Amino acid sequence: MNDEPNAWELRYQESRTGWQREDVSPALLAWLADGTLKPCRILVPGAGRSHEPLHLAQARFQVTTLDIAPSAVAHQRAGLAALGGTALEGDVLSFDASQPFDVIYEQTCLCALPPDRRAAYAAQMRRWLRPGGVLAALFMQTGRDGGPPFHCALPDMRALLPETAWRWPDRTWPEVPHGDGLFEIPLALIRI
């Protein structure tokens, strides 16, 4: 596996999409239920064919998705069109938001990127969000070397998203199982 753009498209074409959930993540449902996330302008980078963008649009969020795989973009576009959402094709490392977002929903895009691109991606996320905006992130825990998905150890995430730039929450949310012994740690950070 590598991170060449067509490698991701190929995985969709060949249905090698083991990361895909059957339904909306319980973390997103929890954030909607407890008011962490309220209707606003939201970006879902590396959205793939996930269910969350449509769910958010149905919950009256103004949704923009971004992905490098054309067929995943087409899938999101078909779902979002009637609800006023936007599905963009592009690279998260070069995407330039014309207007800042209130929230980023980060679900398994960070862990899909090679670790040496993380700093660039973190800088991008900070650029895309308005001050006070929320980074609703699911940090993938694989406990093993290599990837994708690449392990997102919390100490590494704290170094990547330092407290000088992000306010970390003083509470936790339930971990989300991801099959094969993998799980995600949901955390909602505030962009300073």
Ligand SMILES: C[S@@+](CC[C@H](N)C(=O)[O-])C[C@H]1O[C@@H](n2cnc3c(N)ncnc32)[C@H](O)[C@@H]1O
């Ligand atoms: C592991 S999948 C997760 C998809 C989706 N978030 C989900 O939960 O089902 C990673 C996604 O990120 C996309 N991706 C990988 N590298 C990317 C990049 N540099 N720019 C934009 N999208 C990228 C892939 O095409 C793929 O859809």
